[in-house]
Amino acid sequence: GRPLPNAIRLRIVELAQLGIRPCDISRQLRVSHGCVSKILARYNETGSILPGAIGGSKPRVTTPNVVKHIRDYKQGDPGIFAWEIRDRLLADGVCDKYNVPSVSSISRILRNKIGSLSQPGPYDGGKQPPPQPALPYNHIYQYPYPGPMASPAAKMGGHPGAPVAAAHVSLPRSWPSAHSVTNILGIRTFVEQTGALAGTEGSAYPPKMEDWPSVNRTAFPPAQAVNGIDKAAMEGDIKYPQPAPGLSSVGSFLPACAYPPSNQHGVYGGPAGGYIPPGHPWQPQGSPLAHHGPGVAVHGGDLATAMAFKQPGREGEKERKRTNEGGKVTCAYLVYFSRYCK
DNA sequence: CTCGTTACGGTTGAC
């Protein structure tokens, strides 16, 4: 079926952070407990509330650029072997070991596309298409690409002042996340700045909630992203040391699913997990959510509601490991925004 | 009763 609306996903995490038990969340939100379990588990593991990418095809390794190089190699040395081409693609940095085409793929390319060497390809003529489409796989549920070839943004991990716009620019190359720092924190900032926090709580959700990210991205200036990264960097709270820190410092908004660095096509291992410590203390009052548009915003009423839902009889029964220690962080967070987001 | 896991059928989107 279709993924649960982000608002609901968000709420699940919210309620869980308030100490409400999964079974209660399941009942209140009328979502199967299996689903609640899955979403919470994923959130704890990856920091993301977002569903994985649905549909579409795997990104191809034989991009036009790669084909072009293969053609060049073949033209330069008609007797070249496919495995030699493969080695050259690696040596020339056209591909890395994670996305280099297989020998058989190269053979197929030679046979099918370059069989008649004279034919100019669609990309001939000087213009160099980007290695990856801007929105390569799924514009709704983007994948981060936590790999060795991480985005340029990764390099600025420790440089808060660095031109964060790079995070944006790098998107195409890094096989990227639409839920970039920009749209994520940007939204949040926007929400806070404009007081747009009033949610449509409980009422009908926008039909296409998944589209928010893209909508939002266009709505906010990149400058916001700087603050976003700044914050993450300043607090030394990079949650994803491994995968592209630049992009992933906003853990909670990353899509849940990440392709393993080892192989884009193979082992779809699911969430590349483990790099987020439980608790996510850096997350303000349990709002992986606040960045969302109407319908998801967390506001006082929501919290009150959530709290009210807590069954008195149950409270303190057995220590629910997730103690709500968010207060301090929350303050820091607010201070941060009040200071930097004006 | 709670909750992690998984089979199943459905939806999605690139090709």
Add this chain to the structure above:
DNA sequence: CTGTCAACCGTAACG
């Protein structure tokens, strides 16, 4: 434009 394929989804059932 339609069909195929492979990905993820949430539910239901099991343990």
